[in-house]
Amino acid sequence: MINPGTPTLDQLKVFLTVVDVGSFAGAARKLSRATSVISYTIANLENQLGVALFDRKTTKKPQLTEAGRTVLAEARTIYNGVDGLRAKVRGLLQGLEAEIHLVLDVMLPAARVVDALKAFREAFPTVSLHLHMEALGAVTQLVLDRAATIGVSGPPSEGVAGIERIAIGSVPLRPVAAPDHPLAQGGRNPPGAGRHHVQLVLSDRSALTRGVDFAVVSPHTWRLADLGAKHMLLRESIGWGNMPVPMVQEDLDSGRLVLLDLPDHQGIPYPFHAIYRTDTPPGPAAAWLIARFAAQAGG
Structure with missing residues (x-):
């Protein structure tokens, strides 16, 4: 029975860096080491574990083998665990x-x-x-x-x-509009009515989830980067939109805004x-x- 060797934390770091940047040369630049050192470290890791982690023959860039993908998940767990341990100790030392x-x-x-x-x-x-x-x-x-x-x-x-x-x-998000908006004047609206009117939508300023819509119903949208601006335009009947109830509760109580009765969009928890x-x-x-x-x- 073959027993794999025990990799070092540095070997795991190099392995994870190659995977993250997609090349040995890129890992060398990121870690400020020679490309030959990166290759040597990965070769030693493969020898210790007894499996090939990268397919270097069929592609120009190193691609993970099936064994490599399995090792990757464990390597991340181990390395993140060490990061967590160091961070907790650092917190104890720093107070x-x-x-x-x-x-x-x-x-x-x-x-x-x-x-x-x-x-x-x-x-x-x-x-x-x-x-x-x-x-x-x-x-x-x-x-x-x-x-x-x-x-x-x-x-x-x-x-x-x-x-x-x-x-x-969480906070409840409910569709609202000014009382003179067409969706607010007909009582209970037919299914799909919201799709025929401009919906005011809060836009994402980050690259993380840019283009991902949250609770968007209408194909006709105005995108706003500020929730306060959305609130202002809703009160001016420029469109309809979802708002957190606590933020608009005073408007609902005074009649400046009303809850919309949309059978296919009653609101959602956020x-x-x-x-x-x-x-x-x-x-x-x-x-x-x-x-x-x-x-x-x-x-």
Whole structure:
């Protein structure tokens, strides 16, 4: 029976880098090593494991073999686990954070934001806070780019590699319009009525989920990068659109906006998750903030 050898962390790092950049030469540039050193390291790794990780014969660029794909999943788990261990120890050594960069989805109700930040100021008076407000995939992008320590993101954070997610509730999105809008004047609308009118849609400013639509019904859309601008145009009857109910509750109570009765689009819940990079777990203050957001939702 053949027993594979034990690869080193450096061998795994080189292997993962070759996979990520797509070539030995690219990995050499990224790791500031000679291409021959990269090739030698991969060859040693293959010899230790007893399997070929890359197909070098049928393609110019190294392609993973079936064995290589199997090893890749385990290699990522091991390497990320070491990153997580080092990050946690670093947090223990450093203690409380000096500052936190927090990015919030614009859909998060203002009452939840105010509650969390007021309590944070009292609990951590020495920790500086940098607050960013973004929409859709831009929240996750800031965390991925390390521009934010933690974030509160909507659905676009799902399935993003390298991101940990903790459910912290949701907000109802409902279709609304001004009372003089055609969709608001007929009571219950027939199926498909929303498709015949301009829908105001919040656009994604990030490359992460650009072009991915969320709750878009009509082929006639106006794209807006700012939720406040969307709110303003809705009240001016320029179109109809989905809005978080807490943000428009005063408009609904005063009659400036009305809920639309669309049989094929009654609204949806917009779920929130607290997110952070898997290789940079939150420190004490950031972890406290996440717990506060979770507690608001009864989590």
